[in-house]
Amino acid sequence: MTKIETTLSSLLADIGTFYDKKIWHFLTVNGIDLGEGKIELQWIFSKYGAKDEIIIYYLISEYETAIPSIIGLIPSAIMGEREIVDMFGLTVSGVEKGLYLDEDSIPHPLRSQS
Amino acid sequence: MKKTVQIPLGSQHISLLEPIRFKFECENEKIIGVDADVGFVHRGVELACTRKFEFKQVGYVVARVCGLCAITHSLSYTLAVEKLLGYEANDRIKYLRMLMVELDRIHSHMLCLAHTAENAGFEALFMQIMAQREPVMDIQEAISGNRVQFDYISIGGVNRDLTPDLSALIHKNLAALSEKVDALMMLFDTNWSLSLKYKGIGVLSLENAYTYNALGPLARAAGLASDVRSESSDLPYEAVGYTMVLESSGDIHARNFVRLREIVNSIAMCRNIVDNLPVGEIQEKVKGKPKGEAVVRVEAPRGELFYLVRGSGQNILERVRIKTPTFSGIPAMMEVFKGSQYADAPAILASFDPCMSCTAK
Numbered sequence: 001m002t003k004i005e006t007t008l009s010s011l012l013a014d015i016g017t018f019y020d021k022k023i024w025h026f027l028t029v030n031g032i033d034l035g036e037g038k039i040e041l042q043w044i045f046s047k048y049g050a051k052d053e054i055i056i057y058y059l060i061s062e063y064e065t066a067i068p069s070i071i072g073l074i075p076s077a078i079m080g081e082r083e084i085v086d087m088f089g090l091t092v093s094g095v096e097k098g099l100y101l102d103e104d105s106i107p108h109p110l111r112s113q114s
Numbered sequence: 115m116k117k118t119v120q121i122p123l124g125s126q127h128i129s130l131l132e133p134i135r136f137k138f139e140c141e142n143e144k145i146i147g148v149d150a151d152v153g154f155v156h157r158g159v160e161l162a163c164t165r166k167f168e169f170k171q172v173g174y175v176v177a178r179v180c181g182l183c184a185i186t187h188s189l190s191y192t193l194a195v196e197k198l199l200g201y202e203a204n205d206r207i208k209y210l211r212m213l214m215v216e217l218d219r220i221h222s223h224m225l226c227l228a229h230t231a232e233n234a235g236f237e238a239l240f241m242q243i244m245a246q247r248e249p250v251m252d253i254q255e256a257i258s259g260n261r262v263q264f265d266y267i268s269i270g271g272v273n274r275d276l277t278p279d280l281s282a283l284i285h286k287n288l289a290a291l292s293e294k295v296d297a298l299m300m301l302f303d304t305n306w307s308l309s310l311k312y313k314g315i316g317v318l319s320l321e322n323a324y325t326y327n328a329l330g331p332l333a334r335a336a337g338l339a340s341d342v343r344s345e346s347s348d349l350p351y352e353a354v355g356y357t358m359v360l361e362s363s364g365d366i367h368a369r370n371f372v373r374l375r376e377i378v379n380s381i382a383m384c385r386n387i388v389d390n391l392p393v394g395e396i397q398e399k400v401k402g403k404p405k406g407e408a409v410v411r412v413e414a415p416r417g418e419l420f421y422l423v424r425g426s427g428q429n430i431l432e433r434v435r436i437k438t439p440t441f442s443g444i445p446a447m448m449e450v451f452k453g454s455q456y457a458d459a460p461a462i463l464a465s466f467d468p469c470m471s472c473t474a475k
Contacts, residue, residue: 001409021324025340027411027420028437044420046411048340051347054409076327076445080437086153087160100153100474109161 001054008059008068015043015057016073023048024055029070029080031088033112037063039088043070043077063111066091116141121456125154129233129460132470136448136463140456148451150444155474163434169195169404169425172434174265176421179436180472182225184263185218186414191434192267193348193412194423198404201270205350206394210272212349213387214257214264215412216380220291221250222415223331223373223380226467227298230370233461234311239301246294249287256280271397281388288381295381299374302367312366316462318450319364326446330417330439331372332466333446336364342413349412354386355379366465373467403427414439416467438472 006014019026030042039061047053061067067084069092070077081092082099089108101107124135133154139147159179163172176191177184189211196203203211228243251261257280258264258273266273276284302308318328323336333340341358343351359375361368404425412419417439424433447466454462 001407021327025329025418026327027418028435028442030422030435030437032424032433032435042422044409044422046345048338049345051345053345054411056409074327075325076442079441079444098153100156109158 001052001056003056003058006057006059008061008065011043011057011059012068012070012073015070018055018057019045019073021074026074026076027054029077029084031084031090031110033088033110034060035112039063039090041067041084061090063089064091066093069093069095071095118146123459123463125151127460129464131229132468134468134470134473136451136459138451138456138459143455143457145451145454145456145459148448150448152441152444152470152473155470157474159475160434160436164431168429169431170269170429172431173268176434176436177263177265179438179475180469181263182222182469183218183414183416183419183472185214185266186412186419187436188265188267189215190410190412190419190421191423192269194408194410194421195269195404195425196400197408197410198406198423198425199269199400199402201398201400203271204394204398205392207271207396207398208349209354209387209391210276210396211267212351212354213276213384214254214266214272215349216383216387217250217254217257219415220377220380220384221247221254222467223377224250226415226464227302227370227373229464229467230312230366230461231308233464234308236307243298246291246298249291253280253284253287256283268397270400271395273397275396276388276391284384284388288384292378292381295374295377299371302370302374309367311458311461312370312465314363315366315458316369316450316454316465317363317365318446320362322449323364323446326449327442328446329443330414331369331376332417332443334359335361335368335372337362340418342411342418346411346413348410351383354383354390356383366461369465403429404431416440416469416472417443436475438469438475440466440469441473443468444473 027044032040043057087110125133135151137149177188224247232240258266323338405427407424420437422435
């Protein structure tokens with residue numbers, strides 16, 4: 001597993017340069033609450049046909065910061081992006097709430113203070 | 115502009131056993147747009163794993179994510195924790211874990227084939243396949259104590275060993291099943307009704323399989339050579355005779371055949387495992403508390419199951435991320451529906467073998 005740090009401003013360019021759909025399989029978007037309003041976001045890839053080759057692009061963000069969506073590059077990322085919008089209460093550009101949670105559900109259940 | 119009509123399929127529908135809703139936008143009978151809602155029964159398992167349970171208990175919690183493929187959930191989690199604890203299981207443990215995963219794949223694929231037959235209006239074949247699946251469930255019950263949702267894998271090993279009687283039962287039941295699978299392959303290939311309902315229906319092209327990151331039998335039926343069993347070194351699949359099964363037409367027929375041929379390969383692997391089971395303990399002591407971050411991929415019956423576990427050296431973990439195959443396969447499934455006839459939607463959906471229990475984890 002290799003972790004590569006990225007930033008909100010360079011995320012789309014970094015993944016756009018790296019991602020070739022016939023070489024890399026996109027696994028998911030992941031969030032890990034770090035406490036004190038900070039969250040680690042991860043975009044996870046594995047290489048087709050290679051043993052144990054996993055690349056994770058990551059960055060540290062804050063709850064209120066809008067995250068760019070990568071579905072223009074990887075359409076299947078929509079599921080993971082909708083999940084982090086619901087479970088961490090984040091804003092991802094152009095991604096709507098309500099995949100898992102209803103309006104009267106506990107908000108952002110995977111935040112550490114929830 | 116042509117007039118369109120919106121037709122829902124689910125969340126409760128005669129062809130669905132689980133709560134998922136597709137909203138189809140149709141032009142006459144042709145589907146031109148589709149939206150999916152998968153969140154009807156979200157259970158908060160990831161949250162429970164990092165708040166309510168200690169890491170030694172979590173393996174038994176994640177086994178409840180899904181009844182059918184519980185073994186792949188507990189295996190993925192256990193492998194991730196073992197990596198964080200710096201432990202690698204001996205070969206006997208690895209072989210026994212593979213045996214249960216492959217038995218699970220056999221009966222899961224048979225369940226899907228049965229439902230696919232049912233959706234083609236072939237009720238008798240549905241009953242026949244379900245009956246033929248029973249001997250595999252019997253093996254699982256004899257080994258683990260449960261037909262489904264069994265707690266067989268634990269950190270540092272497995273909970274029960276194979277006895278000579280169990281080995282004999284496995285050989286006997288798999289030999290009987292093997293003959294039935296040969297007959298099923300003939301039937302699925304040549305029966306006129308099934309061909310009419312499956313061939314050329316619900317096609318996922320190879321290009322779209324790449325674009326939408328299809329996985330599991332859905333991807334391999336489209337010719338995308340991806341199977342975690344060949345891309346992970348956590349379990350020695352090459353040593354027990356694993357071969358990747360690929361088809362190319364990407365339709366329901368191809369998905370059926372990927373599953374049928376994988377059943378044949380899984381039967382062969384199970385026999386190899388029983389005949390060549392290495393000597394060793396089935397349970398080893400593993401000390402410590404998980405610290406750091408580990409990722410694990412396991413090929414579940416429906417495709418890649420992914421776990422990310424992060425711990426800080428405490429009994430309670432910081433994060434357990436579960437990515438299930440049906441969840442990440444939904445964009446590819448939605449793409450297949452577009453351009454299909456609405457009347458084919460239930461059969462197409464059944465051929466995806468969706469697991470909403472996994473999806474709404």
